Amino acid sequence: MAIESKKPNPVDVHVGARVRFRRTMMGTSQEKLGEALGVTFQQVQKYEKGTNRVGASRLQKIAEVLQVPVSFFFEGYKGGDAPPVGMREPDAEFVTDYPVSAESIQLNRAFGKIQDPKVRRRILELVRSLAEAEAEIGEAK
Structure with a gap:
């Protein structure tokens, strides 16, 4: 058995x-x-x-x-x-649906410490543009 x-x-x-x-x-x-x-x-x-x-x-x-x-x-x-x-x-x-990695956790913690809404918005725009650029590169391959 x-x-x-x-x-x-x-x-x-x-x-x-x-x-x-x-x-x-x-x-x-x-x-x-x-x-x-x-x-x-x-x-x-x-x-x-x-x-x-x-x-x-x-x-x-x-x-x-x-x-x-x-x-x-x-x-x-x-x-x-x-x-x-x-x-x-x-x-x-x-x-x-958040990807859990050491970097994503660090990013989230650091982002949460930023008080100025304008700075937070600019960072979000930057990250979105980087993600879009990477997606476009991936599609071109």
Whole structure:
């Protein structure tokens, strides 16, 4: 009889990835999140990998610590039905299609520190023009 390795449930993996995404965006370490939850950083790692399922009360606490609604952790999940109407929070607007990389996180943090709306707008225009130029080069190849 072969021993099967138990794979994490896709929902748990998605929720864990969203926890990691938000934690990283806030610049919070696994240790700090663990302290706030009363668990070890190893437990936070297991939540983020989806190997340990996050219970409802713990997910609520994580949402409070990371300053997002619980529904944030289910946004973008494609493997099943959308969250029930009661779980959706229409006023919450979070980016779900954002490419997560070290550079994108650094860019987001630095951009958030810029107070002048005119400077922010100019930076956005610059980034858009660079992206468009790169897309045009890609199409020409």
